[in-house]
Amino acid sequence: MRLVLYQPDIPQNAGAMMRLAACLGVGIDIVEPCGFLLDDRRLKRAGMDYLDALDRRRWPGWLAYREAPHEGRLVLLTTAAAIPYTAFMFQPDDRLLVGRESAGVPEDVHDAADARLVIPLRAGFRSLNVALAAAMALGEAQRQLAVREAPEPT
Template sequence: MAVPTGSGPVSLALYQPDIAGNTGTILRLGACLGLAVDIIEPAGFDLSDRALKRAGMDYLAMSRLVRHVDFAAFEAARRATGRRLVLFTTKATTRYTDFAFQAGDILLFGRESAGVPDGVHMLADAAVTIPMDGGGRSLNLAVAAGMAAGEALRQISWGG
């Protein structure tokens, strides 16, 4: 069983990501900010994908990637560590800037094409949203992860 590393102030988790380039960008973000990135499979691409490598550049070697064969394996590992699961979703009403993040939180993001299933929503300890005024369905996954990580780190006074 893969256990979320949790050695950073928070970590990022991607539920069955669809787009290799977004995942590569998030792995680069994690490497630069010292955050582990959990990937809950199956992904919509092979993790050796060229687009993933292009987006992650040479930062992939620095990234702390933890792979889980499915959500059940991820959830078992998370529960074993007692870490809080904070789901980012367009269905939430609490703004992410109004939420009190804590050290150790796992920030979970759904698939670019479909988000996460209701069962995952039910298991999250909290659900938050990034408000949008422009009428779009959702932000790009890597953009949302960057905004979320920045706000969580700001709140917990991460020193970088």
């Protein structure tokens, strides 16, 4: 499984998601341009010393990422979806895509996703922090996969 950050624009969130990916053993793809330098001290502070253990790939833009061969489905977390993330059956090679904190993803990226998932919120609330959303979805994916891989009780 991989976490794909589409043009992240807040270094602290990107660092938190990199730390999350490292801790969960999930690879991460960063689709540039970013709204900060990848050596930003705020990113490093949020990622701590976990960034060295991260399977990280950088992509110069969406077109380069989209045209490269990838395994698995591209699964977008978006407020413009109808399927709750808890109702989706994750696969081990899924690529979980999160958009920019300030603008999400453009329509062509939205359309390229194989699945679009939402985290249901209370009425009147727009969205969660992107790092929190990524943590919730990755946690659910790992829970599902662990349950499916667990041996049958004897």
